[in-house]
Amino acid sequence: MGRIAALGIGIVTLTSGAVVPAVADSSEGVAQTRQAQSGSGDATGVQLAKGKLHLYKHTYFKGAHIALSKTDKKLKNNGWAGGNADNAVSSVQNKTSRSVTLWDRSGKDCNGPHIKIPAHSEQKKLGKMNDKTSCVIFH
Numbered sequence: 001m002g003r004i005a006a007l008g009i010g011i012v013t014l015t016s017g018a019v020v021p022a023v024a025d026s027s028e029g030v031a032q033t034r035q036a037q038s039g040s041g042d043a044t045g046v047q048l049a050k051g052k053l054h055l056y057k058h059t060y061f062k063g064a065h066i067a068l069s070k071t072d073k074k075l076k077n078n079g080w081a082g083g084n085a086d087n088a089v090s091s092v093q094n095k096t097s098r099s100v101t102l103w104d105r106s107g108k109d110c111n112g113p114h115i116k117i118p119a120h121s122e123q124k125k126l127g128k129m130n131d132k133t134s135c136v137i138f139h
């Protein structure tokens with residue numbers, strides 16, 4: 001009985017003495033690795049910006065459509081099958097990482113009624129801006 005108890009204590013001491021410092025070292029290593037990975041994650045975010053802004057002729061993303069990846073201040077010059085996107089857009093899907101504003105009036109400084117479409121969002125109806133968009137600005 002006396003011998004078994006002594007042996008048991010010896011094992012516990014040896015185990016805890018060897019294991020505890022090893023765990024502390026490896027957890028520090030894990031923390032440093034995670035920091036390095038989150039830094040490289042920014043590059044992945046930039047790649048998401050390659051999506052496009054989809055403008056549809058009808059509500060609920062139906063009918064003819066065009067896809068833009070940059071500001072277009074004169075939709076009159078931008079057409080879809082069977083017509084022109086100017087004053088004809090009724091729904092929008094913004095698949096880019098930038099917010100976009102749709103303006104009623106085209107030109108150098110687009111103005112008038114407008115609607116802002118946040119990044120990665122969609123509008124199945126445009127309300128007062130239905131069939132009014134003449135200018136699209138990416139922010």
Ligand SMILES: [Ca+2]
Nearest residue numbers: 104132133134
């Ligand atoms: Ca207009």
